[in-house]
Amino acid sequence: MSSKDKRSSAALWMTDLVCVLLLLAFLFSLPGQLFISPTSFVIEASDGRLLSASIAKDGQWRFPVADSVPVRFAQCLIAFEDKRFYKHPGVDFMAMARAARQNIRAKSVVSGGSTITMQVIRLSRGADRTLWQKLIEVLLAFRLELTNSKQDILKLYAGNAPFGSNVVGLDAAAWRYFGRSAESLSWGEMATLAVLPNSPSLVRPGKNSARLIKKRNDLLDKLVRLHILDRATADLSKLEPIPDEPLPLPQYAPHLLNRFKTEYRAGIRNARFVSTTTRITSTLDFSLQLRVNELLKRYNNRYRANGINNIAALVLDVKKGTVISYAGNIYQPENKELESHVDMIKAPRSPGSTLKPFLYASMLNDGFILPKTLIADIPTQISGYSPQNYDMGYDGAIPADRALSRSLNIPAVKMLQSYKYPRFYDKLKQFGFSTLSQPADHYGLSLILGGSEVTMWDLAKAYMGMARTLNHFNDYKGRYNPHDYDPPVYFHPLDGHGQPISRDQRFDRFQTQINSIIDHGSIWNTFNAMEELMRPGEEGLWEQFSSSKRLAWKTGTSFGFRDAWAIGLTSDYVVCVWAGNADGEGRPGLTGIDAAAPVLFDIFKQLPVGKWFKTPKNKLKQMMVCRQSGYKAGAYCTDKVMQLVSPAGEKTTLCPYHKMIHLDRTGTYRVTDGCEQPSLMVHKAWFVLPPAMEYYYKIKNSDYKDLPVYKPGCEDAGNGNVMEMIYPKNYASVYIPVELDGTRGKVVFNATHRRANASIYWHIDNEYVTTTKNYHQLALSPPAGKHTLTLVDEDGERLVQVFTALDKD
Template structure:
């Protein structure tokens, strides 16, 4: 076998090395310069953009290049672009001849492909670099299509000042998308990369116009356009002062900047899910209200709209963007900011108690003066109803019934439920919040709040989709960018909240009084049905409104980013009108379907709202969540024994059983009764006992309204420095009865009809004893603090 000559081996090796060098000469990523962050609406229109980290306006490479720019740049720079492999030998030969004759560089001969290489390398223009550009241009043509090469050029060519790329130039010089530019405008931009210094307001316009007009004539000669179009295009003005880019979603842009890495999005451009039309209109609405509220030093307002059908963000206005006034803190994204939620969590408690079988929709809840371990909630109107149906307490947003409900449900259980539903700002243990959790004693973000309600909407919407089962993905947060991936559905038998409880809750939320020019009104001016809730935080720092339909969830916040409270900053007055203006923009649709298989007809006591017992006289059938079967029977209807005339109560000690009447009677505890009968004139007091009857057991005839048993109270000093007093309040079933008051077994006073007593006991533990004329006794204790107890509300 003949040996292969050594010279051939060396030459082969050299060829292989050269081939490998050629193949790997092109970097995997051609351009490593930073790009601007860009947010587009769902229709591809630009919403917001931010300058790149190197101070340049440079958009990421677009998916396509406008046809007009392709025609203009090819006619101007490289008319044989589609016919060469990166190097135009004819153009290069012509340039060499012209440069030789002129003894200087008067013509380049570079193709668009070679210019892409030069833009990516930014090296000095030497003969060696030119040769290297030729090699790399050939390699570029092997890796990229002609369309991709044009895209790289359009995205990275210099257009004067700090503007790089066609898209950025179009917005900076014409304030429009490049796809919408005319022939004259596109021809102007096409000549700029060749001489980017031509763009200076008030300077070089004559040279720029000449270059543009020459290109227009060339386009006519090459039959891209006719001469009439070219002549008309020459009449168009050239750019003047650069224009600011749109800032219609600046807070979402900043959010994208922060979250891009965690979202695993490589590009700095996203096509968002935002509806451009709705986003712009909501911006206008919020600006109008902001101008009005600024008169009261309320500086910030934000709104979030979610599409419950798709789980997409429709509109994201984190604040009214006013960068010219730094004091207003308009840069703060209030959609992400933790704030006190006021009463906006009350529907979640109502639904949770329904779901877990604690209450029915109309169950009576106590509404009386309340003190729990030093915590004394107050209703907004400072009044009391004695007892009120749970759904009415929700629609009127009463605080005391809400606290009473949470006391029954247990704040630890509600805390766990909120975390499961997606409230991610509960960073302290449940005991830190206590019962104040239901009145805004925690912090939430608008993002979490809106997504939690959207999860409920999606769960109810999907009742038929999943045949009565539940999908935990319904509570996944909304997405603000278009994502093609689809999650696998994982239907389950149980959910955080069942269909029936959600349906009942939304019906209760629909009854909320609506805002109007004259205060409160019941009829919303649109036929659209909306379930909604307002909230006002302690100290008038936050005004909230959240509303929902089967299609949309809308959340509005009004206040000051720095937390300053303002009089009149109330949810019903400041946030609710904005909410309904936004709903007027959104398409109408059908109301929620009734989840019949997750509801059950139950016999309900009409007066108490509890499950009907044997003594309930007015019984109605209602659709309630299936778990309603677990609720207790009506505790307020009892059998009482009356004499023949029905005037007096009797016992077998003073009346023969044969002479008795046995009647069902609606009886509330004394403290509830005291306030309830003021607002319910049809409430009937229990008849008094017949003389000579000695009742034993049964219902207590007296109750201390304040302070409750084992309460801890503090007596403040008056303005003159003297020690103040506490007012003890009691209720008696017989309004005309006398009560004899004793403190620490010493008689202090007698009251009739109106049972209140102002006293100033010394610090320490005290025993309060009440005795009525019939000898009925009530004994309880309370403690007076020497100093005011510090702590939460």
């Protein structure tokens, strides 16, 4: 090859290389993301209506680019800015030539000839308008058209064009200037917005109104000439007023908006998928959200007279596992002392009695009790801890389901003492309570009375999980899906095609297992107990809430009247309500039944009436139960009834309160074989409670029959279980109060004897003190230290206990 040919080949090679480099430069001339400015956080209801939005980090109202551009805006914009938009490849040379002629004639720049595509490039670059920048815009406009559809380009323009003041993008402009979504704007309103980006600094609402009106009207006339509008519509559109001052955006779910912000930013930091955009279409029902907001506002106005400043409500759709109303607080940012910015749905608070149904369900599930098992309700002291019922009374013994419906504290503590608080603590962890940050010993038995903290979110989630589990009994053929206890969702992430991914799509709805946290039968029995309407005591005002809806519900009041709770559920919905003060201040009258329950029932009135839970018959067992004791019927139970219970009920003990006693032939006295011939005895089953339980039980149960006394001559037949100390219990510590005059006070000792007219001889440290008859109460002031208390009746039966009197310090 000659040197000339070599030079020619090298030149050709260099030319090809330059062309390839230029082509690559052209192809990679646009960044992966054209616009990187921060966007506003926006939450829409499930039907697309705006709920709440916040200003972007740079102080601009800039919504994320929408999925589509309203047809009216596209037609107005193209008619005003780029009538050959759908025909040119990004640059309209005819328009540029026309602009050049106009500029030469005017000897100044009066027209730029830029297409919408070129304007998108200019907006993304933010560079000054120079001839060199114009050439770059031409090149990049070609590149943009190469890989983007005309609709994509319109979306980029509509989402990033300036509309005056600090408003960027069509969606933000529609809400700021007209208070409505862009899709709902009229022709006159669309024409107004279409002309604004042309010169936003000179023509904007509130200034230069005459010029803005002229530009809008000229555009409307042009739409008539292009046969897009008829003359009548255009003339009517010209009569529409132009906007004045920017309008505030709706704030119907401000606390959910802040939750979304927090979770979005945490997701970015942790590379965890939350949402690909700062705009979400939530699962909230728009009209329900507004009605709940109005309800909370109305109740808050009433409660503030008592110094109760905050209230919150959360409504979940059980079957979909979604949030349909989220009101984290009343929203009055102008009144800072109300602290209405605090999202109480996320705030850890004392749950009061709202955890009691979980203990009841757990004990049914693990075979500790049956639904109506008698639970002791007597004065109780456990290691210095003395729980009290709300009404300060005692029932002696009460069925477990009624103790739950009446929200009695002492039976709940007795049940937890039997179940063991570490086991219940682990159970609550399984339910997903995220605020149990301390070990189980830190809470102890107070765990069941509000000694821990929970959030409304976790509480509603746990109840929803049980409801979903029971609803899915047939769907999963009696098996369990662990995802039923997953948190509710407030928006559905989008798939690769922009379609929402439902909960069932995200989780394998057939990923089932044999066991669950709580079995179907125990959940069913728990919800039935929560539905019970006869609620005296703490929930004594239940009559005002009676309705045709079947509803499982529970209230709670924290110590010091700091938190009022009410949570209710059906097979379709879970509603959780909290009322109180964000700063933790307690107020008299701040109870679940007075402050939260009325709101709960008013919210349920806004919801459709659904069916009650189906009975999971295959997960329930027919069991013969003692009607009086609620235990599994034993040989001596005289009144038995069939009851549907969880299969775990087989593990419960036989009735311990029915015993066979031996009477004389008249049936009047108890006898033994030491004083009566067995052939002359009458054998009879008898319902016998321990003395302390009996003492209070027979006050409220007139049909309770005392054991017959022993026949004279059978005095030595005592069984050693005729006396019981009510207070103090064995090994208890008692505090001796100091009276107002400085003298040492006294403690009232209380005992009971099975015989109503029995005498008891009291001894402390082997020293005789006194004798009591019928009512065995004694006021004493023992010195500080450990003491032995000995009680002896006239038959010689003895009861010996130890107690410690605490020093006044």
